[in-house]
Amino acid sequence: MNSILIISGVVTIAILVIMLAYILIKGVPVMNLEFIFGQVENQGRSGGILPMIISSLYVTLISILIATPLGVGAAIYVVEYANNKRLVNVIRFGAEILASIPSIVFGLFGFAFFVMFLKLGWSVFSASLVLAIMAIPTIFQVSEVSLSSVPSIYKEGSYGLGATKWQTIYNVILPAALPGIVTGVILAMTRAISEAAAVMYTVGSSIAIPISMFDPGRPLPLHLYVLATEGISLPNEFGTASVLVIIVLAITFLTNYFTDRYQNKMMGK
Amino acid sequence: MGKSISEALIEKSLFLTALLSCFIILVILCFIFIEGFPAIHEYGVVKFLFGNVWAPNDGEFGVFSMIVGSLCVTVFALIISVPLSILCATFMAEVANTKVRNFLKPVIQTLSGIPSVVYGFFGLIILVPFVRLHFGGTGFSILTAAIILSVMILPTIISVSYDSLRAVPQEYREASLGLGATSWQTIRNVTIPAALPGIITAIILGMGRAVGETLAVIMVVGNVAKVPDSIFAPARTLTSNIALEMSYATGIHYNALFATAVILFILIMILLVIAKYIQRKYSIDAAGGTL
Amino acid sequence: MKRNRIIASIIFIVIIIGGMLSLGFGGPERIDIVGSTSVQPVAEKLAEEYGINHSDVKINVQGGGSSLGIKTAHEGIADIGMSSKELDDSNKQDLKEYEIGRDGIVLVVNANNNVSDLTKDQLKGIFSGKITSWKDVGGSDNKINVVVREAGSGTLDAFEGIVMGDAKIKSDAIVQSSTEAVKQSVKQDENAIGFVSFAHMSNDVNAIKVGGISPTIETIADGSYELQRPFLFLVKGEPTGELKEFIEWTNGAEAQKILESEKIIKLDE
Numbered sequence: 061m062n063s064i065l066i067i068s069g070v071v072t073i074a075i076l077v078i079m080l081a082y083i084l085i086k087g088v089p090v091m092n093l094e095f096i097f098g099q100v101e102n103q104g105r106s107g108g109i110l111p112m113i114i115s116s117l118y119v120t121l122i123s124i125l126i127a128t129p130l131g132v133g134a135a136i137y138v139v140e141y142a143n144n145k146r147l148v149n150v151i152r153f154g155a156e157i158l159a160s161i162p163s164i165v166f167g168l169f170g171f172a173f174f175v176m177f178l179k180l181g182w183s184v185f186s187a188s189l190v191l192a193i194m195a196i197p198t199i200f201q202v203s204e205v206s207l208s209s210v211p212s213i214y215k216e217g218s219y220g221l222g223a224t225k226w227q228t229i230y231n232v233i234l235p236a237a238l239p240g241i242v243t244g245v246i247l248a249m250t251r252a253i254s255e256a257a258a259v260m261y262t263v264g265s266s267i268a269i270p271i272s273m274f275d276p277g278r279p280l281p282l283h284l285y286v287l288a289t290e291g292i293s294l295p296n297e298f299g300t301a302s303v304l305v306i307i308v309l310a311i312t313f314l315t316n317y318f319t320d321r322y323q324n325k326m327m328g329k
Numbered sequence: 330m331g332k333s334i335s336e337a338l339i340e341k342s343l344f345l346t347a348l349l350s351c352f353i354i355l356v357i358l359c360f361i362f363i364e365g366f367p368a369i370h371e372y373g374v375v376k377f378l379f380g381n382v383w384a385p386n387d388g389e390f391g392v393f394s395m396i397v398g399s400l401c402v403t404v405f406a407l408i409i410s411v412p413l414s415i416l417c418a419t420f421m422a423e424v425a426n427t428k429v430r431n432f433l434k435p436v437i438q439t440l441s442g443i444p445s446v447v448y449g450f451f452g453l454i455i456l457v458p459f460v461r462l463h464f465g466g467t468g469f470s471i472l473t474a475a476i477i478l479s480v481m482i483l484p485t486i487i488s489v490s491y492d493s494l495r496a497v498p499q500e501y502r503e504a505s506l507g508l509g510a511t512s513w514q515t516i517r518n519v520t521i522p523a524a525l526p527g528i529i530t531a532i533i534l535g536m537g538r539a540v541g542e543t544l545a546v547i548m549v550v551g552n553v554a555k556v557p558d559s560i561f562a563p564a565r566t567l568t569s570n571i572a573l574e575m576s577y578a579t580g581i582h583y584n585a586l587f588a589t590a591v592i593l594f595i596l597i598m599i600l601l602v603i604a605k606y607i608q609r610k611y612s613i614d615a616a617g618g619t620l
Numbered sequence: 621m622k623r624n625r626i627i628a629s630i631i632f633i634v635i636i637i638g639g640m641l642s643l644g645f646g647g648p649e650r651i652d653i654v655g656s657t658s659v660q661p662v663a664e665k666l667a668e669e670y671g672i673n674h675s676d677v678k679i680n681v682q683g684g685g686s687s688l689g690i691k692t693a694h695e696g697i698a699d700i701g702m703s704s705k706e707l708d709d710s711n712k713q714d715l716k717e718y719e720i721g722r723d724g725i726v727l728v729v730n731a732n733n734n735v736s737d738l739t740k741d742q743l744k745g746i747f748s749g750k751i752t753s754w755k756d757v758g759g760s761d762n763k764i765n766v767v768v769r770e771a772g773s774g775t776l777d778a779f780e781g782i783v784m785g786d787a788k789i790k791s792d793a794i795v796q797s798s799t800e801a802v803k804q805s806v807k808q809d810e811n812a813i814g815f816v817s818f819a820h821m822s823n824d825v826n827a828i829k830v831g832g833i834s835p836t837i838e839t840i841a842d843g844s845y846e847l848q849r850p851f852l853f854l855v856k857g858e859p860t861g862e863l864k865e866f867i868e869w870t871n872g873a874e875a876q877k878i879l880e881s882e883k884i885i886k887l888d889e
Contacts, residue, residue: 062424062512062513064416065416065419065420065423065424065516066420066424068412068413068416068417068420069416069417069419069420069421069424069425070420071413072413072414072416072417072483072487073417073433073436073437075480075483076436076437076440076480076483076484077436079440079443079448079451079480080436080439080440080443082451083443083447100668101668102665129346130346130349130350133342133343133346133347134343134346134347134349134350136343137340137343137344137346137347138347141340141343141344142344142347150351151347151348151350151351153601153605154350154351154354155350156533156537156601157354157594157597157598157601158350158353158354159533159534159537160536160537160540160541160597160600160601161357161541161594161597162540162541162542162543162568162571162590162593163541163543164543164568164571164572164575165357165361165541165571165590165593166357168575168590169357169360169361171684172360173356173360175697176695176697181652182652182654182680182682193353196349196350196353197350198534200350201530201533201534202489202492202530205489205492205493205496205526205527205530206492206496209493209496209527211498224336225336226335226336226339239492240492240496243438243488243489243492246438247438247441247485247488247489250438250439250441250442251441251442253442254441254442254443254444254445255444256444256445256446256544257445257543257544257572260683260684261684261688264652264680264682265660265664265680265681265682265683266678266680266681266682267664267668268678276680276682280444281444281446284444284446284447285444285446285544286657286660286661286683288446288450288798288800289446289657289797289798289799289800289801290657290658290660290661290798290799290800290820291798291799291800291803291816291820291822292661297450301443301444301447304442304443304444305439305442305443308438308439308442308443309435309436309439312434312435312438312439312442313435316431316434316435316438320431384771385771385772386771450804453801453804453805453808454804454808457805457808457809458808458809461809467765467794467809467812468808468809469794469805547796547797547801548796548797548801551794551795552770552794552795552796552797553791553792553793553794553795554791555791555792563792563794565795569797572797573770573771573795573797574770574771574772575685575687576656576657576684576685576686576687576688576770576772576773577685577686577687577770577771577772577773578687578772579687579690579691582772583687
């Protein structure tokens with residue numbers, strides 16, 4: 061029976077790796093130092109994509125900084141504090157709905173609310189807020205699963221040693237659930253960094269490098285979207301996609317590496 | 330004394346954090362309902378929901394074909410990707426060795442970072458001609474969209490189910506193996522049931538992404554506002570309807586697109602309630618089976 | 621020890637964010653151009669060139685669609701709205717139109733299709749569903765697959781107005797949401813017909829003559845090739861200061877050269 065698992069595992073992974081390879085094979089030839097560190101020229105037909113790389117990292121970083129404490133905080137409350145079951149269900153259901161709202165709706169909402177109503181303008185900050193809202197449910201749901209799967213023996217041990225509830229959470233439960241939380245954050249982050257529809261109406265699409273949070277920018281997926289849909293340059297489209305994929309790959313490998321090391325240290329290996 | 334105050338403070342602030350997502354939804358909901366209401370009111374609920382004709386220029390706003398389109402695309406995407414991803418997650422968590430696992434996990438997480446435009450293009454250039462050649466029609470179809478979506482949601486379902494499979498305590502497996510069960514029996518009767526709530530969360534996450542995906546679907550589904558008669562026929566989803574026409578809509582057409590978003594909300598809620606029901610039912614089974 | 625480091629890094633991040641927030645105010649004057657995604661690439665190019673000699677102005681070009689351009693220009697959120705279709709009186713209101721040029725709309729078929737000339741009536745028949753086989757217009761015995769743009773887009777509007785008249789586009793036509801998506805759909809399907817922007821025309825699909833006239837810069841400029849649409853800048857009231865200077869510049873020789881290189885055509889006087 062194991063062979064079924066191995067076959068389906070290999071087939072699924074093959075599908076995904078083919079996708080990845082398709083992008084990289086078409087994109088990597090375009091990539092060179094000038095492409096990565098250059099300024100856009102001719103609407104993206106030539107030149108580089110440095111401003112987009114910076115915009116992408118900028119919006120993603122800020123949105124994750126906002127969403128992680130909120131998502132993890134909500135998960136801690138639901139798992140460790142809440143004793144009203146109905147409230148928990150409402151919160152969970154809320155997060156699930158939030159996770160299912162199409163990104164285009166978030167984009168329109170962000171435009172009407174952050175850009176127009178709060179007058180934040182088309183800016184990195186408006187886009188980060190929209191992306192943060194989108195990231196909260198993913199971080200919340202995944203963190204909740206991993207917090208609740210921390211064995212209760214750990215908790216009892218900590219209480220037995222005289223720790224308060226928050227001390228137990230902070231020193232015992234959170235560290236034990238960390239790998240799962242990190243998975244959630246990475247999932248949210250990969251979604252944020254690859255999101256085009258939600259930032260389309262909120263970030264502006266200036267090709268200058270954003271310095272302040274109130275400057276407009278153009279994250280990679282948006283650049284990709286413009287390149288692809290207006291038919292400006294297909295090679296550069298794949299080049300841009302490859303850069304994006306490589307950034308995500310680097311982020312996930314690094315975080316996984318550090319969580320593994322951390323976990324091993326926790327377990328005393 | 331100081332300690333208990335800060336403990337209470339922490340609890341309160343966590344409580345507020347937890348309520349935040351509900352609050353955000355309320356704000357978004359209000360906003361969308363306010364924008365969408367005029368269209369539903371003016372055109373009539375029944376006509377809007379069950380009307381078959383979507384012709385904004387002639388003042389016809391029936392979204393029935395799109396409800397069907399969204400449902401079909403999502404359901405078929407799940408039919409393709411759920412078995413594949415659960416088997417794949419099980420393979421990674423239970424069969425593969427540490428080295429393979431450490432390599433695959435980040436690769437799969439990376440895949441959820443491929444922008445949907447790229448999936449859309451991949452679908453348009455490669456999958457659409459393939460479907461046309463082998464199944465006939467124009468190649469723009471529910472099937473094409475479902476395949477693209479299923480590939481898009483694989484990473485999400487795999488990584489979350491993988492984590493919940495890994496979180497099943499080793500003692501469970503050992504106990505099962507100790508009782509003489511084969512490794513396959515252990516996986517089927519112990520590990521997967523124990524991880525099921527997490528797996529269902531993964532499926533819900535994937536489903537959410539499938540229902541809400543816009544830019545990739547738009548390129549391969551054909552966007553024909555007609556009730557599809559087979560999975561090889563083109564269709565239009567609720568999201569693609571919003572994204573297609575939002576850029577140009579004014580007046581009641583604009584409101585009608587927000588009303589489409591309202592329908593999308595309701596559809597998502599119904600799907601969630603069904604998923605929740607299944608989750609509750611099987612969670613109890615799982616607990617009963619393993620404890 | 622470890623906790624101190626975490627707290628220190630949080631403080632560090634807060635300081636950075638604070639610094640960026642404070643940097644957000646002041647700086648060069650900003651012109652926001654918002655609207656049609658078809659006009660966006662050209663406007664970006666104009667903004668890029670304008671920026672070379674005018675470092676005191678920062679121009680931010682933002683997509684989102686013609687209606688967003690009209691709406692934001694009308695509400696004063698954008699300085700300039702972009703539209704790729706004529707405004708009717710109901711949404712014209714207090715907006716002043718500046719036509720920066722015209723874009724042709726080219727009927728395209730697959731490179732292997734031997735049909736090269738269609739009359740307006742034949743086009744009307746094909747797109748309304750009366751003619752369903754290529755055989756009826758001098759081609760092979762295959763079903764015609766019609767690809768159109770979404771309702772309301774500038775390209776579709778112009779096509780409907782000039783070719784379709786009172787006839788309706790058939791309801792089972794495939795709808796694509798961008799020029800490039802239409803082009804790709806036609807490129808991979810031997811029996812497809814669609815229409816794309818002249819500015820984005822490329823050799824991988826065949827252009828069709830309409831009533832014997834092929835779309836070229838000359839035929840579009842003198843109006844003999846009728847299928848065309850305007851690229852408009854919309855300004856609320858009378859432009860002043862930097863805005864006025866920019867709009868005047870777009871009419872000048874330098875800007876015309878850029879527009880020409882983008883295949884945006886100025887009508888013959």
